[in-house]
Amino acid sequence: MTLVDTVGAAFVERHGRRPAGVWVAPGRVNVIGEHTDYNDGFVLPFALPHRIAVAGTARSDGMLTLCSVGSDGRAQQASPVRIDELVPGTVSGWAAYPAGVAWVLRAHGYASGADLVLRSDVPTGAGLSSSAALECAVALALLGLAGVGPSALQDSALQDTARQESVPRESVPAGPSRATIARWAQRAENEFVGMPSGILDQTASMCCTEGHALFLDVRSGEQEQVPFRSIDEGLEILVIDTRSNHALIESGYGDRRNGCAKAAELLSVPALRDIAMAQLGAALAELPAELAALTRHVVTENQRVLDVVTALRSGSTSAIGGSLTASHVSLRDDYQVSCAELDLAVDTAIGSGALGARMIGGGFGGSAIALVRQDQRAGIERTVYEAFRSAGYRSPRTFTAVPSAGAGQVC
Ligand code: ADP
Numbered sequence: 001m002t003l004v005d006t007v008g009a010a011f012v013e014r015h016g017r018r019p020a021g022v023w024v025a026p027g028r029v030n031v032i033g034e035h036t037d038y039n040d041g042f043v044l045p046f047a048l049p050h051r052i053a054v055a056g057t058a059r060s061d062g063m064l065t066l067c068s069v070g071s072d073g074r075a076q077q078a079s080p081v082r083i084d085e086l087v088p089g090t091v092s093g094w095a096a097y098p099a100g101v102a103w104v105l106r107a108h109g110y111a112s113g114a115d116l117v118l119r120s121d122v123p124t125g126a127g128l129s130s131s132a133a134l135e136c137a138v139a140l141a142l143l144g145l146a147g148v149g150p151s152a153l154q155d156s157a158l159q160d161t162a163r164q165e166s167v168p169r170e171s172v173p174a175g176p177s178r179a180t181i182a183r184w185a186q187r188a189e190n191e192f193v194g195m196p197s198g199i200l201d202q203t204a205s206m207c208c209t210e211g212h213a214l215f216l217d218v219r220s221g222e223q224e225q226v227p228f229r230s231i232d233e234g235l236e237i238l239v240i241d242t243r244s245n246h247a248l249i250e251s252g253y254g255d256r257r258n259g260c261a262k263a264a265e266l267l268s269v270p271a272l273r274d275i276a277m278a279q280l281g282a283a284l285a286e287l288p289a290e291l292a293a294l295t296r297h298v299v300t301e302n303q304r305v306l307d308v309v310t311a312l313r314s315g316s317t318s319a320i321g322g323s324l325t326a327s328h329v330s331l332r333d334d335y336q337v338s339c340a341e342l343d344l345a346v347d348t349a350i351g352s353g354a355l356g357a358r359m360i361g362g363g364f365g366g367s368a369i370a371l372v373r374q375d376q377r378a379g380i381e382r383t384v385y386e387a388f389r390s391a392g393y394r395s396p397r398t399f400t401a402v403p404s405a406g407a408g409q410v411c
């Protein structure tokens with residue numbers, strides 16, 4: 001049974017009737033552009049085939065019921081909540097993500113009551129953005145149950161160069177744009193869950209399209225769907241989920257974010273995005289060492305995104321390997337968000353033939369990606385497993401990622 005079939009069956013089992021619809025939203029990998037989104041910079045994610053599926057029906061009493069069914073079939077049932085009584089701090093645990101989405105949608109006049117059942121094959125807490133997948137799938141479900149789908153159009157101020165060819169047609173009346181729904185989902189995570197994350201994950205889940213990486217200029221909101229056809233060159237993106245998670249995640253993220261804001265203030269610019277490569281040396285000379293290191297990462301990482309986009313536009317995936325590895329070195333040494341497991345995954349992949357590799361996501365655990373030749377992939381995976389065993393680390397999980405579709409209604 002597919003994920004969509006199983007979530008439908010789980011809904012029938014709990015509620016004794018068929019759901020009114022099923023909505024899905026994917027996790028993501030970020031090819032490059034890490035810790036740049038909250039600096040108004042550039043990112044380049046693509047959507048994973050791994051998704052969260054939400055089956056639902058509307059309720060007329062304003063209540064929201066939530067049940068998450070795990071891959072082992074075990075259900076996590078959240079306490080029912082009244083949507084018009086939701087305020088930040090009233091819901092904790094995983095249910096805060098969907099409840100936060102209902103809270104934001106209600107403020108925009110959308111959410112009424114619903115019964116929602118969800119299932120997922122996005123690894124949780126692995127830096128592959130299960131939280132944004134959850135938010136976006138729930139947002140689409142609640143909007144769909146209110147009778148609207150995302151507008152196929154971007155906000156009028158935005159451009160999407162591939163709009164005509166790759167944004168799916170929506171079958172229900174158009175509501176907010178995909179970019180807007182992404183911002184609402186981010187608001188749920190920032191203000192209701194309390195995680196000060198940037199806009200990368202939600203935009204990836206809402207706006208990515210099959211076969212493309214999404215080049216997003218966070219400041220302008222401008223998007224470009226960049227063909228990502230590594231397979232034409234015999235190359236694959238290998239994801240290595242280290243299954244490590246270090247306690248620093250939340251404080252480490254906030255510290256870096258505050259450090260960047262402080263550096264921008266000292267440099268009298270709105271955001272570190274405004275420091276060009278040519279100005280970097282002069283800018284670094286004005287900053288204390290710790291803030292200089294953060295700044296060097298952000299400015300060089302933005303440039304690496306532009307370099308990778310240029311290479312992909314010219315159809316040369318093999319040319320991006322060096323930028324991936326340089327990104328990892330910068331995240332490890334300047335931004336200091338890597339950890340021993342991520343470094344081992346990256347070093348081992350490169351040492352056994354990968355063209356480039358980097359940690360992805362916030363850091364301090366989670367996943368790395370490696371650009372590998374198809375015929376070397378199995379050998380690289382084996383070597384990574386062996387290296388983790390020798391180091392006494394938990395066994396990692398690996399899989400090959402292909403750029404997949406963004407969020408939508410499937411039935
Ligand atoms: P990531 O987004 O990288 O997976 P986060 O820590 O941001 O990591 O989000 C993980 C959290 O999202 C989980 O701890 C849980 O609260 C919530 N979550 C994700 N997937 C599910 C799911 N299928 N069911 C319930 N909660 C989920």
Ligand code: MG
Pocket residue numbers: 129130131132201
């Ligand atoms: Mg997350």
